[in-house]
Amino acid sequence: MNLAGIDLLAKAPPAEGDVFLGGRWLAAADGRTYPVHDPATGDLIRHVSSAGPDDARAAIDAAHSAAAGWRSTPPRRRSEILHDTFALMREHTDTLARLIVLENGKAYRDAAAEVGYAAEFFRWFAEEAVRVGSAFGDAPAGGYRHVVRKHPVGVTAFVTPWNFPAAMATRKIAPALAAGCPVLLKPAPETPLTALAVAALLAEAGLPDGLLNVLPTDRAPEVVSAWLGDERVRKFSFTGSTATGKVLLEQAAENVVNVTMELGGNxxxxxxxxxxxxxxxxxxxxxxxxxxxxxxxxxxxxxxxxxxxxxxxxxxxxxxxxxxxxxxxxxxxxxxxxxxxxxxxxxxxxxxxxxxxxxxxxxxxxxxxxxxxxxxxxxxxxxxxxxxxxxxxxxxxxxxxxxxxxxxxxxxxxxxxxxxxxxxxxxxxxxxxxxxxxxxxxxxxxxxxxxxxxPAAPFGGVKQSGLGREGGREGIEAFLETQYIALDWTD
The missing domain is CATH 3.40.309.10 (Aldehyde Dehydrogenase; Chain A, domain 2)
Structure with missing residues (x-):
């Protein structure tokens, strides 16, 4: 795919469309598109497929179907795919940085630094994927044992902002995949192309179909409401304004969805x-x-x-x-x-x-x-x-x-x-x-x-700046559920 003179990776989306769903590049179900502009000139970059609620539900189906296989995939294999993606991002730093400049506007120096930072999330969580531990011990009263296991939380849904179109995506995608969770991603409407490039690289690295679904759209409420209204979505992570975060917290509460929020700062x-x-x-x-x-x-x-x-x-x-x-x-x-x-x-x-x-x-x-x-x-x-x-x-x-x-x-x-x-x-x-x-x-x-x-440190705030942490060892914990098993053990 050629984008304003930039060769956006040989594996980038073909002409069929820009919705990456179930391992395929598709047009929005209803055919809608929306424009993406260059903030340095105001010029149109191109029209991008605008996913709607039907696409959102289809993405849940794809992620849910892929969940069991990924959950049972050995952590070492998950780690290898993430590490290969890290290597591919480093290899294509210049292309990705130019893409960020094109749709986000930031100076090339900052864009290249962002690509390096974004790639590091894949390397860090490739290493963390093989370190999810379990525990086994004696009950204090005797007579049985405690077995404590960590399991993937399930289908995860993400909403990311425009200011770091690569890093805000990888900071969520990498720990979710490392933990064994399939991903639904809605990038910011201003900067969808970088997220699609990251999806192309993950596919090239061998990520099985359905584990990452990227839905660019200019009708976010319809897509996100479809996700939060489906009981199969068990984790939701949002980076954006405090005002929007409060609205999404209310929606997530309906199905008691596990949430991480990185909100406004001052x-x-x-x-x-x-x-x-x-x-x-x-x-x-x-x-x-x-x-x-x-x-x-x-x-x-x-x-x-x-x-x-x-x-x-x-x-x-x-x-x-x-x-x-x-x-x-x-x-x-x-x-x-x-x-x-x-x-x-x-x-x-x-x-x-x-x-x-x-x-x-x-x-x-x-x-x-x-x-x-x-x-x-x-x-x-x-x-x-x-x-x-x-x-x-x-x-x-x-x-x-x-x-x-x-x-x-x-x-x-x-x-x-x-x-x-x-x-x-x-x-x-x-x-x-x-x-x-x-x-x-x-x-x-x-x-x-x-x-x-x-990436190796916990990122997050207090008060109305958010809930939970991303990055560091805490980052993968956000995508794991703890299960306790009481095991009878008679001497």
Missing amino acids: APFVVCADADVDAAVRGAMDAKMRGGGEVCIAANRFYVHADVAAEFTEKFGAAMAAVRVGPGLEDGVTLGPMINEGAVDKIRSLVDDAVARGARIAARGGTPDGPGHFHPATVLVDVPDDARILHEEVFGPVAPLTTFTDENEMLARANATVHGLASYVYSRDVGRALRIAERLEAGMVGVNRGLLSD
Whole structure:
């Protein structure tokens, strides 16, 4: 399949359609399609099949039919398929990265890094697949034994966002398959093509038919409702906004479906008086600007100690102003377009609100002439506590800075949010940094580090930022049920 001049893998979907169901590439049952656009130009990339409720139910049938065979497949074989998929993703890094740039817009550097990160989930869970353990022991009262087994939870359904079209898919697919579960995936309507490429690679690696079913669609409520309304679907995982997550939790409750939710964030970035300012600026650029700021764990609010505020603002502002903005495949570009015009409008409204309340623009980069959904890298200072930008997820390249002198007061402000996904702390005093980290109400904290995500570590939040964890050893546990057997054992 050729996609806007990019050879999207020899095994990519043929002309029949873009719904990957039961190991076949199909058109939507009712023939519907929808457009996918390039956010750097607004140009149409192509029309993609739009799955509906009939396709959703057919996907459950395919997954359920394949479940027993995959459950009984030796863990070593599951591991081999996942490891082969890891190798294929690494082999096709450039193609996949260009595809991400095309439909998501992020700079090529970030897209290539995403492919590497996404592939690592297959390697990590290939290793975890063979480590699912059982337990056998004596009952304390004697006379019988305890046998504790771990079994696949069953058919799993996933909904993933547009900001990491490869990594958000593999972070869910890899542990589910490793645990022995078949998968239903609905990628974001803005970025379906990367998920379809991942499906093609898994098929090439030898994944049996029906174990991964990918349904691109622009009518998500119909597809997801069909999945959550079917008792055969036993696990549901969603990454997206808190508001949507709450609605889906209500639907999942009807059949008491096991859920994992990775929802919104509002991450504070704390720079202490004794911080290495240059290191803090580098970390701030990583935490704020990776993926153009369209990242759930992006630094959203900056709390900088008054003693270093001037130095940090000057150096961070210079770094932000120097960011080169443009289409992601252009040389030297590190900030691509936002996903759509609505995203740009929201960012602008947050900046305008902050300025109207007294904030100042300390630094601002440029944007290219012509089409595309671009927003400049921007630093705001003197941001008042009532500004919306300190209470809403920015999801863009804007950094609001505030100062502090009292640690307790700063922590109260940092924790004054319903979200608790990620936080960042910079201090030369490791004891101080850990003390602050432990008091921050967040599922993940970066100490003197602006990059948090690691497939070998548990990813997730507290409060209204989600339920459960993805990645790490916890990641595969989310797809396993525990069974206890009482075994009579008479000496």
